[in-house]
Amino acid sequence: MPEPRYKRVLLKLSGEVLCGDLGHGIDPEILNGLAQEIKKIQSLGVEMGVVIGGGNIFRGVAGAAKGMDRTPADYMGMMATIINALALQDAFERNGIHTRVMSALHIQQVAEPYIGRRAKRHLEKGRVVILAAGTGNPFFTTDTAASLRAIEIGAEILLKATKVDGVYDQDPVKHKGAKMFTRLRYLDVLKRELKVMDATATSLCMDNQMPMIVFNMTKRGNIQKVILGEKIGTLVTGEKHD
Ligand code: UDP
Numbered sequence: 371m372p373e374p375r376y377k378r379v380l381l382k383l384s385g386e387v388l389c390g391d392l393g394h395g396i397d398p399e400i401l402n403g404l405a406q407e408i409k410k411i412q413s414l415g416v417e418m419g420v421v422i423g424g425g426n427i428f429r430g431v432a433g434a435a436k437g438m439d440r441t442p443a444d445y446m447g448m449m450a451t452i453i454n455a456l457a458l459q460d461a462f463e464r465n466g467i468h469t470r471v472m473s474a475l476h477i478q479q480v481a482e483p484y485i486g487r488r489a490k491r492h493l494e495k496g497r498v499v500i501l502a503a504g505t506g507n508p509f510f511t512t513d514t515a516a517s518l519r520a521i522e523i524g525a526e527i528l529l530k531a532t533k534v535d536g537v538y539d540q541d542p543v544k545h546k547g548a549k550m551f552t553r554l555r556y557l558d559v560l561k562r563e564l565k566v567m568d569a570t571a572t573s574l575c576m577d578n579q580m581p582m583i584v585f586n587m588t589k590r591g592n593i594q595k596v597i598l599g600e601k602i603g604t605l606v607t608g609e610k611h612d
Pocket of ligand 1: 383384385386422423424425426428429430431443444445446447448449450451503504505506507508509510511512513514515
């Protein structure tokens with residue numbers, strides 16, 4: 371059996387990953403494919419926390435742009451992440467993966483409240499911990515929640531799954547000549563205003579030496595490749611490098 375490079379990881383999945391080509395909502399086929407990938411990774415003995423976004427259902431900023439008050443709009447966004455978390459849990463469990471959903475907002479009928487020490491205990495027991503409702507606070511993103519939870523649970527790496535191969539100097543969808551970085555520093559992400567994640571999430575990782583790999587998860591098997599240490603995507607660290 372291949373030896374994983376990491377023992378404990380935090381995987382950040384944006385809500386958009388779940389809708390695939392539908393553009394909105396949840397595609398059961400994507401969930402199923404994802405569950406099969408996670409099952410393989412679990413069999414390698416890797417402990418995994420998953421922070422799920424909500425952008426496939428609702429984003430607070432989008433509501434605010436249409437005139438809503440930002441705070442209730444953000445709570446709606448957080449609730450969207452709970453819907454996604456339950457969909458993930460359902461798909462994972464049907465594929466024989468033991469899971470727990472832990473939520474930063476209290477919704478006891480469907481999820482445990484998030485308690486860091488308890489989350490670690492679940493991980494030690496081999497359960498995939500699905501972390502819902504972001505940080506529980508408006509004006510934040512699930513990227514910030516991913517950075518925070520990665521640090522809290524003692525993950526060795528934050529894996530940010532996206533629809534493109536890594537971090538580029540300009541939007542690769544719009545610009546054909548966009549160049550992908552293989553390595554980057556958090557400071558450069560901030561200075562160059564690269565669209566990796568928001569400044570709060572970036573600073574949190576930078577200040578707490580939490581490395582991150584940004585990679586394409588629409589290519590089957592990529593999550594496992596990253597965990598086995600294959601050099602794909604962009605590695606972002608706090609370190610200086612040439
Ligand atoms: N959200 C929030 N606080 C958090 C995390 C998320 O208010 O700590 C809300 C916010 O409105 C956000 C929405 O939940 O737009 C969905 O999260 P996000 O946009 O990060 O999801 P993704 O882009 O990863 O799908």
